Amino acid sequence: MSRAPASGRAEERSTWTGWLRARTLDAMPPEHLLPDTQPAYVASWIYVFGVLALTAFVVVCASGLVIALKGPTWWQVSSRGHFVNSLHLWSVELFFFFMVVHLWGKFFMAAWRGRRALTWITGAVIFLASIGTAFTGYLVQQNFDSQWISTQAKDGINATGIGAFWNVLDFGQMLLWHVALLPLAVSVLIVLHILLVRKSGVVPPIGVDLDGRVEGAAAKEAAP
Amino acid sequence: MSIEALVDLTGPGRYLDWRFIQISGANFAVIVLMLVVFVLALFLPFPGGRGAGKR
Numbered sequence: 001m002s003r004a005p006a007s008g009r010a011e012e013r014s015t016w017t018g019w020l021r022a023r024t025l026d027a028m029p030p031e032h033l034l035p036d037t038q039p040a041y042v043a044s045w046i047y048v049f050g051v052l053a054l055t056a057f058v059v060v061c062a063s064g065l066v067i068a069l070k071g072p073t074w075w076q077v078s079s080r081g082h083f084v085n086s087l088h089l090w091s092v093e094l095f096f097f098f099m100v101v102h103l104w105g106k107f108f109m110a111a112w113r114g115r116r117a118l119t120w121i122t123g124a125v126i127f128l129a130s131i132g133t134a135f136t137g138y139l140v141q142q143n144f145d146s147q148w149i150s151t152q153a154k155d156g157i158n159a160t161g162i163g164a165f166w167n168v169l170d171f172g173q174m175l176l177w178h179v180a181l182l183p184l185a186v187s188v189l190i191v192l193h194i195l196l197v198r199k200s201g202v203v204p205p206i207g208v209d210l211d212g213r214v215e216g217a218a219a220k221e222a223a224p
Numbered sequence: 225m226s227i228e229a230l231v232d233l234t235g236p237g238r239y240l241d242w243r244f245i246q247i248s249g250a251n252f253a254v255i256v257l258m259l260v261v262f263v264l265a266l267f268l269p270f271p272g273g274r275g276a277g278k279r
Binding site for chain 1: 261270
């Protein structure tokens with residue numbers, strides 16, 4: 001099957017599917033989505049923490065699906081349930097660990113440069129949404145820890161006024177936020193974040209061009 | 225030696241206090257570890273990282 005040209009002819013843009021296909025291919029050509037080379041400056045450990053966070057998130061979702069399928073009696077009583085429950089907790093710990101190091105790295109290289117503001121913003125919102133997801137996870141453990149955290153948190157949440165519609169003592173509401181709404185939001189934002197990174201490319205270090213050379217060096221070399 | 229002998233996980237957690245800052249020992253250790261990993265990621269050589277241009 002041959003692919004239509006990215007720009008699309010006039011007749012291809014006459015239908016909404018043709019218009020959408022042309023727009024998508026213009027914005028995200030396949031060679032950007034699945035590149036087989038990366039700039040030289042990407043060969044640094046500081047660039048691996050984004051994908052490490054993503055990997056931890058996959059484990060979070062997979063272990064969360066298993067404990068959702070099996071139910072609280074399983075993950076609070078059986079040894080396998082304890083293991084998967086711990087896997088869920090520790091993958092969350094690693095997710096935040098890698099995400100924070102990723103955030104520090106991107107902050108100090110000013111990763112919003114080069115029309116990448118939306119990439120930075122989606123990353124910041126993912127971080128905030130992840131905190132909410134982890135917090136609601138603490139609230140739905142169904143043990144003394146979750147009782148303590150929810151009763152302590154209610155005063156702070158109520159003081160903000162959010163408690164009027166977001167009640168941390170409402171187990172059903174917190175459970176649905178934890179297993180449906182917030183994971184869905186984080187997942188969609190992560191997909192958007194990665195697409196934006198693929199669209200604009202990985203941000204170069206400050207003072208380095210896309211080929212990994214110090215900016216202005218090529219001009220100096222070319223000068224007589 | 226078991227891990228329990230190194231870190232007592234059964235008792236209440238230890239907290240560090242500096243004036244208005246209060247943080248659990250575990251959270252403080254994680255933050256220090258993140259800083260160490262961040263610095264190491266900046267300075268440790270990446271395998272196959274040498275070479276100019278695209279790879």
